[in-house]
Amino acid sequence: MIYSDKPDPDGVGDFITEQSEEADNHVFCRSSSDYQEHNDRFKFKLKDRSFSRQYAHLYSERLMTMRPKLSKAAQDKWGLEFPIRKLHELVHGEKCIVIGTLFKHMELRPSILKEVSEEHNLMPQPIRSKYTEENDILILEDELQRIFLIGDIKASTSVTGPVIAVFGKEPENDAGKFYVEEYCFQHLPNQLPRPIIENDRYIAFISGIEIGGKQEKLFQLQLFIDLVTGQLGDEGQQKATSQIVRVIVAGNSLSQSTQDKDSLNKAKYLTKKTAAGSVEAIKSLDDVLVQLASCVDVDIMAGEFDPSNHTLPQQQLHRCMFPQANSYQTLHNVTNPYDFSVSGVRILGSSGQPIDDIYRYSDIDNRLDMLEKTLEWGHVAPTAPDTLGCYPFYKEDPFIISECPHVYFAANQKDFDSRIHKGADGQEVLLLTVPKFCETSTCVLVNLRNLECQPITFDANFSTDMSADSSPEQDK
Amino acid sequence: MSNTLVTDTYKQTKRVSRSSSKSADTKTCADSAPSTSESKFERDIELLKSFDLTLEYGPCTGISRLERWSRAEKHGLNPPQSVYNLLQLHADDDNYKQNLWKDYDL
Numbered sequence: 315m316i317y318s319d320k321p322d323p324d325g326v327g328d329f330i331t332e333q334s335e336e337a338d339n340h341v342f343c344r345s346s347s348d349y350q351e352h353n354d355r356f357k358f359k360l361k362d363r364s365f366s367r368q369y370a371h372l373y374s375e376r377l378m379t380m381r382p383k384l385s386k387a388a389q390d391k392w393g394l395e396f397p398i399r400k401l402h403e404l405v406h407g408e409k410c411i412v413i414g415t416l417f418k419h420m421e422l423r424p425s426i427l428k429e430v431s432e433e434h435n436l437m438p439q440p441i442r443s444k445y446t447e448e449n450d451i452l453i454l455e456d457e458l459q460r461i462f463l464i465g466d467i468k469a470s471t472s473v474t475g476p477v478i479a480v481f482g483k484e485p486e487n488d489a490g491k492f493y494v495e496e497y498c499f500q501h502l503p504n505q506l507p508r509p510i511i512e513n514d515r516y517i518a519f520i521s522g523i524e525i526g527g528k529q530e531k532l533f534q535l536q537l538f539i540d541l542v543t544g545q546l547g548d549e550g551q552q553k554a555t556s557q558i559v560r561v562i563v564a565g566n567s568l569s570q571s572t573q574d575k576d577s578l579n580k581a582k583y584l585t586k587k588t589a590a591g592s593v594e595a596i597k598s599l600d601d602v603l604v605q606l607a608s609c610v611d612v613d614i615m616a617g618e619f620d621p622s623n624h625t626l627p628q629q630q631l632h633r634c635m636f637p638q639a640n641s642y643q644t645l646h647n648v649t650n651p652y653d654f655s656v657s658g659v660r661i662l663g664s665s666g667q668p669i670d671d672i673y674r675y676s677d678i679d680n681r682l683d684m685l686e687k688t689l690e691w692g693h694v695a696p697t698a699p700d701t702l703g704c705y706p707f708y709k710e711d712p713f714i715i716s717e718c719p720h721v722y723f724a725a726n727q728k729d730f731d732s733r734i735h736k737g738a739d740g741q742e743v744l745l746l747t748v749p750k751f752c753e754t755s756t757c758v759l760v761n762l763r764n765l766e767c768q769p770i771t772f773d774a775n776f777s778t779d780m781s782a783d784s785s786p787e788q789d790k
Numbered sequence: 791m792s793n794t795l796v797t798d799t800y801k802q803t804k805r806v807s808r809s810s811s812k813s814a815d816t817k818t819c820a821d822s823a824p825s826t827s828e829s830k831f832e833r834d835i836e837l838l839k840s841f842d843l844t845l846e847y848g849p850c851t852g853i854s855r856l857e858r859w860s861r862a863e864k865h866g867l868n869p870p871q872s873v874y875n876l877l878q879l880h881a882d883d884d885n886y887k888q889n890l891w892k893d894y895d896l
Contacts, residue, residue, distance in 0.1 A: 367852035374848035378865040458845055708853050709861065 342544065342556040344610060345515055347657045347762075349560070355712035356627035356649040358705070369699045371708035377415055377457065379714060380477040380692065383500040384413045388479040391498050396481065401459040406486040409495075413479045414456035418472055420445055420675065423701070446470060446677055454480060454492065465494035470677035471687075475696030500692040502737035505718035509658035511763045516558045517656060518542060520757040521617070521665065521725030522750025523602075526595030527569025534755040534772035539605050541770075558759065560656055561610055563603075564725030564748055565617025565665025568595045573619055592621055596635050603639035612639075615650045617665040617726060625703035626667065626695055627651060627712065651694050651713070659762045662715070663723035663746075668695035670726075671702040682731045685724050685745050689715065689735060719743060721760060726750050730758055730769040834876055835885060841873045842889045850889045856881075858889070 385398055388411045399410045422445045452463040452472060465482060482494040520538065524530055540546045544555050572591035606612045616622035616631050623629055630647035639645045648654075651664040672684045675697060688694060694713040698704035718741045727747040735743045744765040749756050760767045842850040847862040847869055856877050862869040880886040 368849065370849040371852065375861070378848065378861075378867075382866075457848070706852075708857070 342553050344556045345513060345559050347515055347559040349611065350655045351648070352653040352655065352660075353649050355710065356651060356653070357629065363705070365706060367706040367708055369704070369706050372699060372704070372706060372711055373415060373455075374457065375707065375709070376693075376711040376714065377413075377477055379711060380500060381413055383692070384477055384479045384498075387498050387501045388413065388481070390501070392481050392496070398479075401454075401456050401461055404461075404484050404492075406484055406489065409481070409483045411479055411481050412454060412456070412461075412492065413477065414454040414460075416472055416474060416476055416478050417453040417455050417460065417700075418469060418474045418675070419451045419453055420447070421449060422447055423675070443674065444677070445675055454478070462491040463494050464491050467494045467497055473672050473676050473697050474700045475698070476691035476693055499690050502689065502739065502741055502743075503692070503716055503718045504739065505720065505737070505741040505743075506658075506660065508720055508742075508765075511657055513763070514557050515657060515762045516759045517661070517762065518558050518561045518757055518759050519564055519723060519725065519746070519748045520561065520751055521564035521748045522566045522752050523563070523599075524566055524569035524619070524750070524752040525598045525602075526572040526591055527752065528571070529752040530569065531752055531755050531772075532598075533774050535602060535751065537772040537774070538751075538757055538770075539602060541772075543605060543609050558610065559762075561606055561612045562652075563612060563614045564652075564663065564723070565615045565650060566619050566726050566750070567599050567614065567617065568592055568620050569752070570619045596621070600636045600638050603636055603645060604642070607639045607642040607645040609644075611644045611646070613646045613648045613652065613654070615648055615652050615665055615725075617650065618667055622650075625705050626664075626698055627705065628665070653719070657762055659721065659765075660717065660719045661721040661723070662694070662719035663721070663725065664694060666724050666726035668697065668702060669724040669747075671695075671697045675701055680731075681724065681727045681729075681747050682733055682745055685722065685747065686733070686735055689722055689743060689745070720765065721746060723748055729754070730756055732758075732767045734765065834880075838873060838876065838886060839890045841870070842891075851891050853889070854887050855889055856887065 388398060392411060397410050399405075399412055401412060401414070404410070404412070422442065424445070446469075448470075450469040452467060452469045453460050454463050461484070463480065467480070476499060478497055478499060480492065480494045480497045482492055482496070484492050523535060525532075537546065541555060542558055542561060544552050546552075547555065572595045574591045603612060603614065614631060616628040620628075620631060621635070622631055628650040630649055633640045633647060636645065636647075650667075651662065653660075653662045655661065668688065669681055669684050672678070672688070673681070676684075678684050678687065688696060692715045693711075694715060695702055695704070696713075698713065699706070718737065720742070721744045722735075723746040725748040727749055729747065730749045731747045733745045735745050737743070742765070744760070744767065746758065746760065746767060748758050749769075751757065754771065755773060756769045756771045758767055758769050838855060841847070841855065841859075847858060847867055850858060853861075855873070859869050859874055859877065877886060884892070
């Protein structure tokens with residue numbers, strides 16, 4: 315626990331009347347940590363961007379890169395006696411292993427053709443929270459062909475995108491379908507062992523601040539800033555706070571309402587004088603960040619509603635948006651997804667869009683289960699580019715998990731949840747969902763020494779009764 | 791009554807395209823000097839087109855042939871070395887560099 319269970323009761327609630335001599339001498343230094351960024355595969359230069367390419371390259375790259383890994387996993391699981399066949403080499407009735415990309419055919423999936431049919435006065439598709447139904451079919455695609463999958467594989471818990479190895483046979487009487495007996499994904503990649511850290515070092519994750527929206531919790535946000543900058547709490551608590559080495563602001567720092575989509579459709583002469591909603595919000599965010607950046611390393615990621623590109627990987631928020639905060643070297647604008655290591659602990663995560671997309675297109679309800687599945691599948695965003703916007707890569711698929719992280723997080727989720735996932739080779743990954751601050755006023759602290767995580771909720775209770783004291787509380 | 795016909799107002803001159811008849815002759819005899827470079831060019835292009843259409847190396851649209859070749863090599867698919875040599879030789883010529891669908895908006 316970062317803060318002690320029994321804070322000194324004498325200090326709370328009283329004003330400091332006497333300056334004790336000891337208090338002046340207590341200057342707590344923040345612990346330092348090594349930082350390394352592994353984000354290069356997510357970044358691209360403006361001049362190199364070409365959106366005229368087709369997405370077939372991305373799928374081809376994904377399949378070609380993961381095929382050897384899957385062959386190895388398949389042979390480890392089912393032995394060398396069964397051949398690995400491509401779809402055009404299938405022999406009826408022969409048990410074999412096929413490796414390909416999974417595709418889930420969903421009737422209810424929003425389709426551009428159905429949108430176009432609106433012109434013919436047909437009903438447009440309603441927006442639903444989940445687009446899956448019972449009749450969804452799974453199809454396996456390799457480089458040249460595709461085949462229906464039936465048997466021991468559930469369509470409801472699968473999504474389009476991951477590369478899978480299936481074991482089974484094509485029945486003689488039912489050609490065109492592959493009867494699956496078992497299936498597997500790539501082995502969890504190797505994990506560098508975590509270095510032994512003597513002291514506690516914490517990373518604070520906060521997401522979904524959503525400034526500019528109706529739900530913005532500016533007071534609680536200020537409490538968070540005061541806590542991290544060491545202005546809250548008594549000496550014991552300030553000393554504990556000095557162990558926070560980094561703050562990750564994981565997306566959606568601006569609210570959806572600042573996106574102001576209506577003004578896009580209006581004529582220019584109507585919207586000339588109105589300022590964009592995001593301008594004021596970014597100024598407030600800059601004020602927030604300058605306070606944090608003045609004393610701790612801050613990494614700010616873009617989220618779904620932030621002024622960055624819509625497709626994944628989202629590029630860094632531009633430096634010019636934070637004029638005050640950028641004067642500090644401690645502010646880092648980073649990509650979404652974000653891959654980095656602090657003191658040897660490798661951390662990988664996103665602002666939540668891949669997990670939200672998996673929620674829409676599968677039957678899994680628990681967000682942490684979805685996160686665990688993406689780790690099993692070995693891909694940060696399997697539904698990209700099918701239902702999640704993605705840049706048309708052709709040289710490599712940067713979302714493939716090729717090195718196992720120690721901490722794997724998804725931000726902007728509904729609740730805080732965490733679990734340790736143990737891999738077959740002794741890997742330990744902390745799976746973490748960071749809740750939205752605008753809804754829960756909760757941030758998460760992760761201890762790098764032992765991968766324990768702890769939520770901290772900031773609450774304020776201003777009662778209308780004038781006689782009662784207003785006291786901000788800090789929950790553990 | 792004159793003996794002139796209406797059609798006389800339009801003078802018809804029969805243009806015998808001598809060049810076409812000549813080239814028809816040259817095409818019938820194999821391997822005469824001006825057309826070897828042409829047919830070599832065509833053979834090269836045929837080789838490159840078949841490289842494009844080999845689906846094992848992945849999709850061919852939207853990227854240059856050299857990029858596709860490097861990608862195939864990176865994944866150990868053993869693309870033919872002759873294709874690589876051709877591409878290095880004519881690195882500036884768009885007919886060699888771009889895939890066969892380059893004129894279409896793919």
